[in-house]
Amino acid sequence: MEIYDYVVIGAGSAGCPVASRLSEDAGNSVLLIEAGGSADYFWIRTPAGMGQMFREPDYNWNYFTEPVPGAKDRSIFWPRGKTMGGSSAVNGMVYMRGHPLDFDGWEKLGADGWGWEGVLPYFLKSESNTRGASTFHNGAGMMRVSDPILRHPTIEDYVRSAGRAGYPRVDDLNAPPYEGADYHQHTIREGRRETSYNAFIEPVRHRPNLKVMERTQVLRVVVENGEATGVEVLHRGQKRVIAARREIVLSGGSLNSPHLLMLSGIGDGGMLQSHGIAVRQHLPGVGRNLQDHWFGPMIWEVTPGSSYNSTLAGWRKYLEGAKYLLTRKGLLGLSVSASAVFVRSAPELAQPDLQMVLRPVSYTFHPHKGIVLVDPFPGVSAGVVLLNPGSRGQVTLKSADPVAAPAFQPNYLSDPDDGRRTLIGLRKMREIMAQAPVAARVVGEKMPGLQAQSDEALLEHLKTNGNCGWHQVGTCKMGKDAMAVVNPRLQVHGVARLRVADGSVMPTITSGNTAAPCVMIGEKAAAMIREDALPRRA
Structure with missing residues (x-):
């Protein structure tokens, strides 16, 4: 039987730093397992290729939610990376840590050691920011962060x-006052997308104590006498068990990690039994507490x-392609999410709860076709994001078949306050676009359109045309209460x-894009695992 000290499941934003850091100790043998294959694909490497990655079955899980009551019973498309780098290979590359009060809030909810002072060192550890070193940045980490x-x-x-x-301009959205307007920074290195795999695994894959298994699906964690001893995998059509001497780390993401726990008999006992799965540990919080940005x-x-619309259409787009191939510059070297304004929906709030993103391009996304079409007129588009929604959803089993996707119900807008605050954001966005100098560029509002003025009309727009931020978190939350899945050391309660080390452990969603916090979780998890250094099983 194959045996390693550590088995890490999922080569995504958190899993890659976990495996990389654990393998820094030559005395550890580390196996990193990824369900997908290589990410050596032009549209993954190209920053502007994000839209080309929708519905790519070789690189994307292509999940859809159950019909969402608060969104006109629409099934919402949830792309998730299925390749080396995980969702960092298909996301918008925005580098946002969130607000310090997000993490202080985690600590108040029982995540000891995860307050802002406890997590900032791990944000810094991972970061190679082109702005160099400062109180809030590091210029010598493994993951490149750059300006557009x-x-x-x-x-x-x-x-x-x-x-x-x-809403005044600030110099850095990831530094005090964590409020105001500026350009986003992105995980882009010299015109190429920087995935967690590129940053943390590719430079060290030569290590003799690090093995990477691609195109390998983990079917379940083997639990014996209250202890995880190995994983059953499907590789090249064959099932086999791989053992772990020290620990197993789930980094499959907020959708796949709870699913794998359930398949392994860890979750709500009644639901597991209804699907014929033997209960190894009753943890009713597995799959609960699902949060996302709407x-x-x-x-x-x-x-x-x-x-940019005209430049990305017709014959001009081929010129941009040629420019990128020759220089790695031009529009294809950019993320579409250029800038943001962070504001509060009410002055008495302790921190901003709205992120208002403007893009110099407009487009229509057809999720069931998997295509993104640039609009035929000169257009710009915005996304008004509610940062700390009150709505909660869940991940549940559809069957005991490990290859079948579970059911995802995010319950968007089930908390009425979510809609109310988002409408405030829509009006604030209109307010900004009516100001000079940008107002001189505006011909007219196409969506939702100036006919939508009342709360009722804007809420109808939000339900009919709103979309998710693809920032799903929280389904294996850390804490000490009855619904917590892991403790502050990220150890699964009772096993x-x-x-678990990924975005699923977040008690509450962070105030911004979630990729950077997931990398931080991976860094902090690896440090804790090395500190604990559990003895090898005989």
Whole structure:
């Protein structure tokens, strides 16, 4: 039987730093298992290729939710990376840590050691920021973080207009005051997407104590006498068990990690028994506490030259392709999410709860076809994101078949306050776009359209056209209460030698894009595992 000291499941945003850091100790043997294959694909490496990755079955799990009552019973498309790098290979590459109060809130909920002072060192450890070292950044970590290589004049006008609306420009969205307007930074290295695999595994894959298994699906964690001893995998059509001497770390993400726990007999006992799965540990919180960002889309038609749309259509897009191939510069070297304004929906709030993103391009996404079509007119688009929603969903089993996807019910807008605060954000976005200098570029509002003025009309738009942030978290939350799945050391309650290290352990969602916090979780998890250094099983 194959045996390793540590088995890490999932080569995504958290799993890659876990495996990389554990293998720094030459005395540890580490196996990293990924269900997908290589990410050596042009549209993954190309930052602007995000839209090409929708519905790519070789690289994407292509999940859909159950019909969501608060979203007109629509099934919402949830892309998740199924390749080396996981969702960091298909996401928008925005580097946002969240607000310090997010993490202090985790600590108050029972996640000891996960307050801002406890997590900042691990954000810094991973980061190689092109701005260099400072109190809030590191220039010598493994993952590159960079400023956009191009700054469209419309975005510059948007940032200036935000200041006129009362939301001043700041120098850094990841530093105090964590509020205001600026350009996003992105995980892009010299015109190429920087995945967690590129950053943490590719440079060290030569290590003799690190093995990477691609295209291998973990079917269950083997639990014997209250202890995780190995994993059953499906590799090249054959099932086999791989043993772990020290620990098993689940880093499959907020959708796949709870699913794997359930398949392994860890979860709500009644649900497991109803699917014929023997209960190894009754943990009713597995799959619960699902959170995601829901946003209201907005589109404006703008004057010629105020949008990238014409450059990305017709024969001009081939010129951009040639420019990128020759120089790694131009529009294909950019993330579409250029900038954001972080604001509060009410002045008495302790921190911003709205993220208002503007993109110098507009498009229509057809999820069931898996295509993104740039609009035929000059347009810019916005996403008004509610950062700390009150709505909670769940992941549940559909069957005991490990290859069948579970059921996802996010319950978007089930908390009425979510809709109320998002509508405030839509109106604030209109306020900014009506200010000089960006107002001079606006021809007219296309979505939701100026006919939508009342709360009822805007809420209808939010339910009919709103979409998710693809930031699912919380389904294996850490804490000490009855619904917690892992303790603050990320150890699964009641099952020895088993941890979860990914976005599923977040008690509450962070105030911004979630990739950077997932990398931080991986860094902190690896440090704790090395500190604990559990003895090898005989």
